[in-house]
Amino acid sequence: MSGRERVFRTEAVILRRQDLGEADRLVVAYSPDRGKMRLVAKGARRPKSRKAGHLEPFMRAILLIARGRELDIITQAEAVETYPALRSDLQLVGQASYVVELLDRFTLDEGGSRSAYSLMLEALGRLAEGRPASAVLRYYELRLLELMGYRPEFFRCVQCLAEVRPEGQYFSPALGGVLCAGCGRGHPGARPLSLEALKVLRHFQRSGFEAAAAPEVRPTVRQEVEDHLEAYLTHLLERRLNSPRFLRQVQALEMRSDRASHPVGDRASSRLRTPEGHPAGDPEGEPAAAG
Ligand SMILES: [Zn+2]
Numbered sequence: 602m603s604g605r606e607r608v609f610r611t612e613a614v615i616l617r618r619q620d621l622g623e624a625d626r627l628v629v630a631y632s633p634d635r636g637k638m639r640l641v642a643k644g645a646r647r648p649k650s651r652k653a654g655h656l657e658p659f660m661r662a663i664l665l666i667a668r669g670r671e672l673d674i675i676t677q678a679e680a681v682e683t684y685p686a687l688r689s690d691l692q693l694v695g696q697a698s699y700v701v702e703l704l705d706r707f708t709l710d711e712g713g714s715r716s717a718y719s720l721m722l723e724a725l726g727r728l729a730e731g732r733p734a735s736a737v738l739r740y741y742e743l744r745l746l747e748l749m750g751y752r753p754e755f756f757r758c759v760q761c762l763a764e765v766r767p768e769g770q771y772f773s774p775a776l777g778g779v780l781c782a783g784c785g786r787g788h789p790g791a792r793p794l795s796l797e798a799l800k801v802l803r804h805f806q807r808s809g810f811e812a813a814a815a816p817e818v819r820p821t822v823r824q825e826v827e828d829h830l831e832a833y834l835t836h837l838l839e840r841r842l843n844s845p846r847f848l849r850q851v852q853a854l855e856m857r858s859d860r861a862s863h864p865v866g867d868r869a870s871s872r873l874r875t876p877e878g879h880p881a882g883d884p885e886g887e888p889a890a891a892g
Contacts, residue, residue: 629705759776760781
């Protein structure tokens with residue numbers, strides 16, 4: 602046999618799953634060495650299925666996979682990390698779903714990235730430990746953007762390349778960075794960016810997680826930072842974004858969440874907005890959500 606082994610074992614995080622036929626599931630999982638995989642879990646919806654409990658969204662599992670004619674088949678699944686803490690409340694479910702969805706949206710089918718996989722696991726682990734969701738998610742977004750080749754520019758004006766002075770600066774999602782006051786004024790799509798938010802973005806981009814998460818950030822500034830990154834991510838992912846069902850679920854989740862106690866983190870999963878009128882028919886677009 603050349604190259605393609607018939608059966609292989611790999612670790613993966615489950616990104617999403619959907620029903621397939623009468624009793625099966627289609628599982629989309631991300632492996633550090635094989636990347637995104639579309640797999641069939643036969644019989645996973647039968648009550649007695651032994652695989653089913655190991656193939657829930659954002660679980661980390663060891664999979665034994667057999668090559669199939671069209672789709673490969675999961676023959677065994679054993680969860681190594683189920684993140685019970687993340688399943689204990691709807692906000693955390695939404696935030697963890699967002700973490701895996703972001704990786705899902707940014708990656709194509711071929712080739713894995715160990716770094717992306719580690720980033721995802723780190724973010725899930727920090728959420729499970731109860732670290733502030735806002736810091737965990739912003740840090741994850743910025744690192745993932747960098748890894749995927751979309752590092753936003755926060756120091757030089759993306760138009761005239763001058764160093765941005767702290768006065769009247771803007772952020773352009775389309776250009777992927779800051780605009781100086783002169784270039785940003787009247788620039789289509791440019792969003793005013795406060796000095797405080799710019800400082801937070803720079804600090805997150807340059808620091809390790811512990812340092813990034815340390816300073817207290819005012820809720821309005823946290824929100825502004827979140828909004829700018831959301832606008833940038835939405836711009837980048839617009840064509841691939843296709844998750845209206847996920848968004849409806851998250852909206853429902855937001856309505857139930859207690860905003861008073863978590864003024865920023867609870868909005869985490871609302872970031873990936875689908876543009877109005879975006880077609881919704883992608884059969885693989887069904888995302889990982891609270892099942
Ligand atoms: Zn400029």
